[in-house]
Amino acid sequence: xxxxxxxxxxxxxxxxxxxxxxxxxxxxxxxxxxxxxxxxxxxxxxxxxxxxxxxxxxxxxxxxxxxxxxxxxxxxxxxxxxxxxxxxxxxxxxxxxxxxxxxxxxxxxxxxxxxxxxxxxxxxxxxxxxxxxxxxxxxxxxxxxxxxxxxxxxxxxxxxxxxxxxxxxxxxxxxxxxxxxxxxxxxxxxxxxxxxxxxxxxxxxxxxxxxxxxxxxxxxxxxxxxxxxxxxxxxxxxxxxxxxxxxxxxxxxxxxxxxxxxxxxxxxxxxxxxxxxxxxxxxxxxxxxxxxxxxxxxxxxxxxxxxxxxxxxxxxxxxxxxxxxxxxxxxxxxxxxxxxxxxxxxxxxxxxxxxxxxxxxxxxxxxxxxxxxxxxxxxxxxxxxxxxxxxxxxxxxxxxxxxxxxxxxxxxxxxxxxxxxxxxxxxxxxxxxxxxxxxxxxxxxxxxxxxxxxxxxxxxxxxxxxxxxxxxxxxxxxxxxxxxxxxxxxxxxxxxxxxxxxxxxxxxxxxxxxxxxxxxxxxxxxxxxxxxxxxxxxxxxxxxxxxxxxxxxxxxxxxxxxxxxxxxxxxxxxxxxxxxxxxxxxxxxxxxxxxxxxxxxxxxxxxxxxxxxxxxxxxxxxxxxxxxxxxxxxxxxxxxxxxxxxxxxxxxxxxxxxxxxxxxxxxxxxxxxxxxxxxxxxxxxxxxxxxxxxxxxxxxxxxxxxxxxxxxx
Amino acid sequence: xxxxxxxxxxxxxxxxxxxxxxxxxxxxxxxxxxxxxxxxxxxxxxxxxxxxxxxxxxxxxxxxxxxxxxxxxxxxxxxxxxxxxxxxxxxxxxxxxxxxxxxxxxxxxxxxxxxxxxxxxxxxxxxxxxxxxxxxxxxxxxxxx
Numbered sequence: 001x002x003x004x005x006x007x008x009x010x011x012x013x014x015x016x017x018x019x020x021x022x023x024x025x026x027x028x029x030x031x032x033x034x035x036x037x038x039x040x041x042x043x044x045x046x047x048x049x050x051x052x053x054x055x056x057x058x059x060x061x062x063x064x065x066x067x068x069x070x071x072x073x074x075x076x077x078x079x080x081x082x083x084x085x086x087x088x089x090x091x092x093x094x095x096x097x098x099x100x101x102x103x104x105x106x107x108x109x110x111x112x113x114x115x116x117x118x119x120x121x122x123x124x125x126x127x128x129x130x131x132x133x134x135x136x137x138x139x140x141x142x143x144x145x146x147x148x149x150x151x152x153x154x155x156x157x158x159x160x161x162x163x164x165x166x167x168x169x170x171x172x173x174x175x176x177x178x179x180x181x182x183x184x185x186x187x188x189x190x191x192x193x194x195x196x197x198x199x200x201x202x203x204x205x206x207x208x209x210x211x212x213x214x215x216x217x218x219x220x221x222x223x224x225x226x227x228x229x230x231x232x233x234x235x236x237x238x239x240x241x242x243x244x245x246x247x248x249x250x251x252x253x254x255x256x257x258x259x260x261x262x263x264x265x266x267x268x269x270x271x272x273x274x275x276x277x278x279x280x281x282x283x284x285x286x287x288x289x290x291x292x293x294x295x296x297x298x299x300x301x302x303x304x305x306x307x308x309x310x311x312x313x314x315x316x317x318x319x320x321x322x323x324x325x326x327x328x329x330x331x332x333x334x335x336x337x338x339x340x341x342x343x344x345x346x347x348x349x350x351x352x353x354x355x356x357x358x359x360x361x362x363x364x365x366x367x368x369x370x371x372x373x374x375x376x377x378x379x380x381x382x383x384x385x386x387x388x389x390x391x392x393x394x395x396x397x398x399x400x401x402x403x404x405x406x407x408x409x410x411x412x413x414x415x416x417x418x419x420x421x422x423x424x425x426x427x428x429x430x431x432x433x434x435x436x437x438x439x440x441x442x443x444x445x446x447x448x449x450x451x452x453x454x455x456x457x458x459x460x461x462x463x464x465x466x467x468x469x470x471x472x473x474x475x476x477x478x479x480x481x482x483x484x485x486x487x488x489x490x491x492x493x494x495x496x497x498x499x500x501x502x503x504x505x506x507x508x509x510x511x512x513x514x515x516x517x518x519x520x521x522x523x524x525x526x527x528x529x530x531x532x533x534x535x536x537x538x539x540x541x542x543x544x545x546x547x548x549x550x551x552x553x554x555x556x557x558x559x560x561x562x563x564x565x566x567x568x569x570x571x572x573x574x575x576x577x578x579x580x581x582x583x584x585x586x587x588x589x590x591x592x593x594x595x596x597x598x599x600x601x602x603x604x605x606x607x608x609x610x611x612x613x614x615x616x617x618x619x620x621x622x623x624x625x626x627x628x629x630x631x632x633x634x635x636x637x638x639x640x641x642x643x644x645x646x647x648x649x650x651x652x653x654x655x656x657x658x659x660x661x662x663x664x665x666x667x668x669x670x671x672x673x674x675x676x677x678x679x680x681x682x683x684x685x686x687x688x689x690x691x692x693x694x695x696x697x698x699x700x701x702x703x704x705x706x707x708x709x710x711x712x713x
Numbered sequence: 714x715x716x717x718x719x720x721x722x723x724x725x726x727x728x729x730x731x732x733x734x735x736x737x738x739x740x741x742x743x744x745x746x747x748x749x750x751x752x753x754x755x756x757x758x759x760x761x762x763x764x765x766x767x768x769x770x771x772x773x774x775x776x777x778x779x780x781x782x783x784x785x786x787x788x789x790x791x792x793x794x795x796x797x798x799x800x801x802x803x804x805x806x807x808x809x810x811x812x813x814x815x816x817x818x819x820x821x822x823x824x825x826x827x828x829x830x831x832x833x834x835x836x837x838x839x840x841x842x843x844x845x846x847x848x849x850x851x852x853x854x855x856x857x858x
Contacts, residue, residue: 019818061821065727069738087856094825101735123848127826133834134733158848165833196839203836234840237793272792279790312760313792342759 013040015058022066034068045076050085057091064098074099078106081131082113086124089117093131102137110135111143118147122156129162133169141170145177152185157194164189164200168207175211182208186219195232202226202238209245216249224253227260233270240264240276247284254284258291265294274298275313283320296329303333308345311337315348319355327356335368346377350384357388362396370410379417386411386423390430393693400435400691409448412484421480425487432491434692439495443503446488447510453481486523493530501541504534505551512554512561531555714835715794716768718828719781720817721749728778728817729824733835748772752779762791773798778814797837804831804842808849823849 013021018037025033037059044056057080064070077099080092100106117128129151132144148170151163167185171178189201205219223246227239240261247254265277281295302314315337318330327334338349350369357365366385373381388396389403397403408428415421432438492499492507499507511527535555542548717736720729727745736744744766751765752772763770768783771794780798802812804827809816817824830845831837839845 015821016819058822061825062818065730065821067727067738067742071738087852090826090852091822094822094829097732097735123851126848127829130829130833158844161838162833165836165838168836169834196841196844200836200838203838234793234837237790241790272790272796275792276790308758308760309762309792309795312762316791342756344763345760 013037013059014055015062018059018062022062034063034066037063038068041073045073045080050083050088053080053083054085054088054091057088057095061091061095061098064095070095071099074104074106078109078113081110082116089124090127093127096131097134100135104135107135107137107140111140114140114144115147118151122154122159125151125154126158126162129159129166133162133166136166136169136173138173141173142177145170145181149181149184152188157197160188160192161194161197161200164197164204168200168204171204172207172211178208178212178215182215182218186222190222190225195230195235198226198230199232199235199238202235202242206238206242206245209242213245213249216246220246220250220253224256227257233268233273236264236268237273237276240273240280244280244283247280258285258288261285262291262294265291265298271310275302275317278302279317279320282317300330300333303330303337308340308342311341312345312348315345315352318352319348327352328361331361331364338368339372343376347380350377350380354384354387354391357391357396359396359398362388362398363402366407370407370414373414378414379420382411382414382420383423386420386427390427394431394434394691395693397691400431400438401441404431404438404441404445405448409445409452412449413452415480415484418480418483421483425483428487428491432494439491440498442488442491442495443499443507446492446507449484449488450510453485482523486526489523489526489530493526493533496530496533496537499537501538501547504538504541505547508534508551508554508558512557527558531558714785715782715832715837716785716835717744717781717783718832719745719748719779719783720824721745721752721779721781722777722814723749723753723779725749728814729821729828731825731828731832733832748781748783749779752781761795771795771798775802776813778817797831797840800840800842801828801831804845807842808846 021033022030041056041059041063044052047053047056057077060070060073060077077092077095080088081096083089083092114128114132118125120128129148132140132148136144148163148166151159152167154160154163164185167181171182185201185204189198192198192201202223205223208215208219223239223242226235227243230236230239243253243257247257261277261281264273265281268274268277278295278299281291282299285291285295299314299317302310302317305311305314315334318327318334334349334352338346341349353365353369365388369381369385389407394400412424415424432442496504508531511531535551538548538551714733716734717730717732719727719731721727725746730741730745732741748765748770751763751770752774755763761772763772764786765783767786769786769789769791770781770783771791772779772781773795774780780802782794782798784794805812805817805824808823808827809820826849827845830848831839
């Protein structure tokens with residue numbers, strides 16, 4: 001230690017000087033300034049003069065707030081804690097939390113310092129207790145437990161309050177200290193009248209419930225006693241909070257609280273206390289209709305309030321209503337609140353509806369969110385809507401037809417991210433797998449969605465613009481559309497057999513007009529496959545060849561538009577068409593090979609001269625016995641062949657009969673399916689689409705679980 | 714339980730930081746910087762509650778200073794802590810008489826002392842302004858004598 005001369009003291013920088021210098025120093029000189037200041041502080045901390053050391057401590061505080069590491073000063077600060085000057089001691093105790101942690105070696109030195117301070121004046125004792133509460137570790141708390149327990153009986157409420165607050169830390173660090181000591185504290189609290197001390201006691205009970213919840217019977221009576229007579233809002237909030245935890249451990253406690261909760265709910269104007277009460281009532285008092293209704297009325301006020309904080313808290317409270325029936329009561333207020341809410345609150349509301357939407361409010365929810373989506377929350381809204389639709393294999397969907405034709409196109413228009421496009425694709429595939437009858441609408445769906453894309457992409461016509469735009473961010477914005485485009489093309493391709501001729505021709509015409517085909521380079525194989533399937537289906541459906549030439553021209557136009565496709569592919573396409581077209585002719589050729597060859601017509605022989613020296617009437621086999629032998633074997637062969645032919649004929653007839661029967665059945669089924677769908681959607685029509693939820697249950701889920709869920713709903 | 718209480722100005726300079734769980738200097742600086750950026754990006758129409766890095770954050774702006782409390786994510790009454798922030802500001806205002814940022818900078822130990830009288834071990838222990846300021850008035854008297 002050294003003694004500063006009077007001259008040195010004149011030039012000593014105070015905290016105010018350091019603050020002013022720091023504010024005026026530029027960023028580049030900051031490091032130099034900080035290094036110089038730390039060097040000065042290190043010197044000053046070793047001074048004998050307390051005023052100097054005090055100023056150094058204050059400057060240390062300031063540097064810590066600026067983001068500088070002051071852990072090097074741990075020893076000096078612990079040293080200062082034992083100083084005779086209270087101001088210096090206090091400064092060191094306040095700075096202790098900046099340099100000391102649970103692993104600090106210096107904590108060993110602090111024990112005796114603290115024991116000495118506990119015997120000092122009440123102000124010094126209280127500041128020591130505050131410091132202990134901040135830096136206590138297991139060893140320190142075990143050493144000082146008995147001293148702290150003694151202080152809980154101090155005459156000063158300031159000391160008692162802080163001693164109990166420290167005890168909550170000691171009991172949390174080492175729960176083995178609780179038995180025996182807690183009863184003593186409870187006995188003192190039962191006689192306590194000071195509100196601050198009681199509040200610290202309730203906080204102590206909350207801490208004990210975290211580490212040793214089974215000890216709750218010890219303080220159940222004191223909590224009930226206080227809740228029936230206290231008027232301080234701060235204390236009541238703590239009491240209601242701990243009561244909430246006690247009810248889950250002791251359900252009978254609930255009955256005793258009804259009267260007091262009703263009284264508090266009616267009397268209090270404090271929003272924080274109201275929120276605490278509503279929170280508790282919504283979780284635990286559903287069976288008590290009067291109290292629940294009163295809480296529900298206040299909750300509705302919160303949801304409609306101008307203050308965004310209260311709206312947010314109202315929504316937070318609703319997440320703890322575990323049934324959708326309960327949520328339905330507040331649906332109107334929640335949806336109104338959505339319009340005024342910020343992004344964070346909107347996410348809360350979306351999460352609520354993800355958990356609690358059912359068949360009754362499904363349409364309302366979908367229509368509302370599609371109407372009120374904005375740029376910021378659009379992505380999350382679409383994600384939530386897709387989740388709601390597909391939840392538990394479309395359990396919320398009662399009208400799949402309306403979903404496909406009304407809601408899904410709108411959702412497709414609003415999608416602006418790849419993740420949502422993939423989710424949308426999976427939604428479509430799953431819906432059409434579970435309701436196969438909806439595939440007849442695939443052409444309408446395709447037209448509706450792609451028409452919108454075409455309209456919005458007018459600026460992307462032509463190959464040159466594509467080459468330029470390809471390197472901008474617009475390509476990213478097209479990718480989610482391309483995913484949807486591919487999925488639609490695939491669905492139409494799968495549904496081709498169910499579509500009528502008119503629908504098929506409309507698709508070809510639509511694709512021919514569509515200007516965005518060039519933008520979807522990675523979908524060329526899908527387009528190719530679709531055109532192929534449609535063309536085959538048209539050939540089957542148009543035996544009179546009335547529209548086939550027109551369609552061929554349109555298909556050719558489409559391929560001309562797809563600039564990147566190779567000529568080889570086009571030629572292969574036409575070869576395939578030719579092969580399929582002449583299938584009937586192939587059958588005739590087959591029959592031709594089966595028949596015995598007739599002799600060459602005499603008229604034809606006139607034109608074709610036999611070779612010179614060849615006598616066609618002369619036998620070329622000289623040995624007659626050989627001729628007879630061949631003749632006999634031939635006749636056996638012919639008989640066998642005839643038998644085999646007869647057998648094959650019988651089998652063929654049987655097969656044809658079966659095919660005919662199955663064809664008739666399929667035809668009848670399709671006709672029955674298509675009959676009502678030929679007309680426009682009739683709102684009063686009976687529901688004919690049933691979602692198949694039985695197949696392919698995901699692993700780990702039983703049909704029984706689903707049935708149970710349905711019953712609960 | 715409260716994990717930290719911060720007073721940060723609009724430039725991101727921390728004027729007071731009280732942590733009830735130990736964090737290294739680097740972690741503190743990162744956390745404070747992120748929090749003030751988040752708070753500055755929020756508008757007046759948005760609520761004062763948000764979540765960040767596993768903490769529930771409650772904040773309120775008074776002039777150029779943001780008062781930020783970080784709590785555990787488990788159930789807590791956010792409204793009560795918002796009212797606590799107001800109580801803290803009123804207490805500081807009562808002591809410093811029209812408190813401003815500079816008062817806190819030049820009397821940092823007193824601001825810490827007032828806060829310690831109100832919060833111990835992450836729990837609110839006192840809300841009565843007279844009770845909170847009584848010890849510090851005794852100290853001031855002793856210093857004057």
